[in-house]
Amino acid sequence: MSEQNWKLETKAVQAGWTPKNGEPRVLPIYQSTTFKYDDAQHVADLFDLKTDGFFYTRLANPTVDAFEKKIAALEGGVSAVAVCSGQAANAMAVMNVCPAGGHVLASSALYGGTVTLFTTTLKRMGVEVSMVPYNASADEIVAAARPNTRALFAETLTNPSVNVLNFEQYAIAAKRLGVPFIVDNTFPTPILCRPFEFGADIVTHSTTKFFDGHAQAVGGVIVEKGGFDWKNGKFPEFTEPDLSYHGLIFTEAFPQNPFSVKLRVQWVRDLGIPQMPFNAYLTNLGMETLHLRMERHSQNALALARHLEKHPKIAWVNYPFLESSPDYGLAKKYLSGGSGVLCFGAAGGREASMKVIDSLKLAAIVVHVADVRTSVLHPASMTHRQLTDEQLKAAGVLPELIRVSAGIENIDDIIADFEQALAQI
Numbered sequence: 001m002s003e004q005n006w007k008l009e010t011k012a013v014q015a016g017w018t019p020k021n022g023e024p025r026v027l028p029i030y031q032s033t034t035f036k037y038d039d040a041q042h043v044a045d046l047f048d049l050k051t052d053g054f055f056y057t058r059l060a061n062p063t064v065d066a067f068e069k070k071i072a073a074l075e076g077g078v079s080a081v082a083v084c085s086g087q088a089a090n091a092m093a094v095m096n097v098c099p100a101g102g103h104v105l106a107s108s109a110l111y112g113g114t115v116t117l118f119t120t121t122l123k124r125m126g127v128e129v130s131m132v133p134y135n136a137s138a139d140e141i142v143a144a145a146r147p148n149t150r151a152l153f154a155e156t157l158t159n160p161s162v163n164v165l166n167f168e169q170y171a172i173a174a175k176r177l178g179v180p181f182i183v184d185n186t187f188p189t190p191i192l193c194r195p196f197e198f199g200a201d202i203v204t205h206s207t208t209k210f211f212d213g214h215a216q217a218v219g220g221v222i223v224e225k226g227g228f229d230w231k232n233g234k235f236p237e238f239t240e241p242d243l244s245y246h247g248l249i250f251t252e253a254f255p256q257n258p259f260s261v262k263l264r265v266q267w268v269r270d271l272g273i274p275q276m277p278f279n280a281y282l283t284n285l286g287m288e289t290l291h292l293r294m295e296r297h298s299q300n301a302l303a304l305a306r307h308l309e310k311h312p313k314i315a316w317v318n319y320p321f322l323e324s325s326p327d328y329g330l331a332k333k334y335l336s337g338g339s340g341v342l343c344f345g346a347a348g349g350r351e352a353s354m355k356v357i358d359s360l361k362l363a364a365i366v367v368h369v370a371d372v373r374t375s376v377l378h379p380a381s382m383t384h385r386q387l388t389d390e391q392l393k394a395a396g397v398l399p400e401l402i403r404v405s406a407g408i409e410n411i412d413d414i415i416a417d418f419e420q421a422l423a424q425i
């Protein structure tokens, strides 16, 4: 059976690295900035993108390459480019299709860092971003577009409000506008949702989260589905000669994956934002158990959400697979599990919520989600601190919202910890 037909679990364990006779069974760390060649012409051809190979780790490295291939296989894309963080992944996914003077449409329910990137930093670079609700209809989205709109961006499961994207409506809108639909799939991972099956053209990840899963390596990745019509007249950077490569035309030279090649040879090369081999090695190691962990994270989060929902000191709980969730229908349609993140508000408001997290013992307050240890965070004073009250509301971040990342410990211990903390208020 070919690698392409493997099931997700098999890909998580084995895709990307296929050792030849006598080579290491386990993906090695190629901790080398450079690679040796026998003749100068070969290296010249590498520089001209005429042949495949490695010459400098800022552009490509064998460990990182195997890691990229595993993620592309899991998402069902043609290729992937790893970068140094999830922030870099989202910035590059957008900038690769939208130069200064362009416009991007994005869901308003986003990770705090992405909101800041879109509303402040991209703006300074000449890219305007406007926001639409995460559950907007295709008509509403299309109505917010401009003649210079170049991309539509959203998160599958929003951080931290865990709302589920209405893929169908976004996909219809992107098709009508002739722009790529970019989806940040960090929270579900391809184990629980594969956005390409629901109309996405580009998928991004903060691999820092569940892919690594052990809170050890910051990283990001951008995956290309392949088949997007870059020749529809809106993307001259893909279809006209590029001066940085002697007039190369990306859609002509790389018809399978022009987005990925352009992203790597322009943005990763020129801004210098590659993923490092050691991080790719650690994250790949984490990914070998991704399918097992996602199942347990989802079970524990749902059990904790159900428990908290019944608790008299809790005002509300949101988790996509709670029947009470506004997105329960969307969750069943698009996700095979709810992932590890839930959020709640204590009945006593912001102060009570803060007291609860201060009283937790097994669950730690950390600026992170999605690792094996249960953790909590108060977004309004931490990850989303830079947002205005208006932006907080649009991102679904209430002042009392506590984000919980359910780990893979025994659920009885996790629940007991929240019980003792709630007893303090």
Ligand SMILES: *Cc1c(COP(=O)(O)O)cnc(C)c1O
Pocket: 085, 086, 087, 088, 090, 111, 113, 114, 155, 159, 184, 186, 187, 205, 206, 207, 208, 209, 218, 219, 220
């Ligand atoms: C964490 C996160 C990011 C940013 O990733 P970093 O690896 O921290 O740079 C982007 N999107 C989502 C949904 C995230 O959770």
